[in-house]
Amino acid sequence: xxxxxxxxxxxxxxxxxxxxxxxxxxxxxxxxxxxxxxxxxxxxxxxxxxxxxxxxxxxxxxxxxxxxxxxxxxxxxxxxxxxxxxxxxxxxxxxxxxxxxxxxxxxxxxxxxxxxxxxxxxxxxxxxxxxxxxxxxxxxxxxxxxxxxxxxxxxxxxxxxxxxxxxxxxxxxxxxxxxxxxxxxxxxxxxxxxxxxxxxxxxxxxxxxxxxxxxxxxxxxxxxxxxxxxxxxxxxxxxxxxxxxxxxxxxxx
Numbered sequence: 631x632x633x634x635x636x637x638x639x640x641x642x643x644x645x646x647x648x649x650x651x652x653x654x655x656x657x658x659x660x661x662x663x664x665x666x667x668x669x670x671x672x673x674x675x676x677x678x679x680x681x682x683x684x685x686x687x688x689x690x691x692x693x694x695x696x697x698x699x700x701x702x703x704x705x706x707x708x709x710x711x712x713x714x715x716x717x718x719x720x721x722x723x724x725x726x727x728x729x730x731x732x733x734x735x736x737x738x739x740x741x742x743x744x745x746x747x748x749x750x751x752x753x754x755x756x757x758x759x760x761x762x763x764x765x766x767x768x769x770x771x772x773x774x775x776x777x778x779x780x781x782x783x784x785x786x787x788x789x790x791x792x793x794x795x796x797x798x799x800x801x802x803x804x805x806x807x808x809x810x811x812x813x814x815x816x817x818x819x820x821x822x823x824x825x826x827x828x829x830x831x832x833x834x835x836x837x838x839x840x841x842x843x844x845x846x847x848x849x850x851x852x853x854x855x856x857x858x859x860x861x862x863x864x865x866x867x868x869x870x871x872x873x874x875x876x877x878x879x880x881x882x883x
Contacts, residue, residue, distance in 0.1 A: 637721035640734040641714075647738035651802040652745060655771040659754060662773070669775070680775035682799050685758050703747040703766040710740045728813070729821040735810035742803030746770040772799045 662668045662681040670679040717733040750768030751757030761767040780796035800808075814821065 633724045635721040635724055635727070635730065637718045637730075640717060640721060640730045643731065643734040644714075644738040644741065647735065647802070647806055648742050648745075651738070651742035651806070654773065654802055655746065658773045659771055676776060676778050678775040678777055679773050680799055682772050683756055683769040684772045684799075685769045700762075700766050703744065706740055706744045706747060710737065710744050713737045713740055726821040728817055732810040732813040732817075732821075735806040735813075739803040739805070739807035739810065742801070742806070743770050770801065770803075772801045772804070774801060774805070775799045 658679070658681050662670070662679065664681045664683065666680070668681055672678055713733060714737050717730060717737060720733070721730055747768050747770060748766055750771070751761065751764035751766070752768070754768070755764070756769045756771075757764040757767040758769065776797055778797055780794075782794050783790045783792065785792045
């Protein structure tokens with residue numbers, strides 16, 4: 631049987647990653663200028679800090695509907711609760727540690743972006759112009775820019791075809807979601823296999839079950855002499871009849 635795991639360490643990892651994500655966003659908002667004017671090169675020309683507001687989905691994608699942002703924020707709230715509850719359930723069911731660490735990263739990313747969407751429109755005043763309400767319409771702060779491609783998307787590409795794009799600008803929360811999902815996809819085989827401790831328990835259980843179902847052959851079975859035959863118990867009718875016949879034969883002789 632799988633041993634139940636304490637979900638607290640995985641929840642603490644999520645809290646730690648959420649704190650790092652929120653701290654990085656608030657620092658960028660406080661000390662950087664949006665756009666190319668405030669861009670900071672970190673490694674050459676391909677890794678930069680670039681402050682940009684994302685009104686839509688992860689990695690700069692957007693929903694075009696008037697209430698798309700509200701639907702997205704509500705979806706993130708539901709997903710956040712579902713992922714957290716599912717992770718706790720798997721921990722108590724004894725799931726793989728690797729799977730639980732991956733889910734903790736996904737949960738941290740979901741919560742990090744939910745905080746932006748829910749509160750930043752009010753706390754930082756960054757809700758898009760014309761939003762029905764600043765609540766649930768806050769824009770997510772992105773800042774990690776891996777700049778290795780930019781240009782027009784071919785017209786035959788659905789949705790984004792014919793438009794100019796560069797590589798996405800994202801944040802730590804997006805990175806957590808991406809790494810968590812990739813870990814599950816790449817290592818799902820090992821995540822769903824038993825660990826060494828559980829394998830040992832299963833082996834012991836199988837051996838015990840085999841011992842219970844196997845008859846005990848340590849005690850010798852009683853043997854019967856083929857010339858004498860089995861000893862007949864007292865009071866057996868067959869034995870009494872044989873003795874009577876022998877007595878009659880002696881009398882006749």
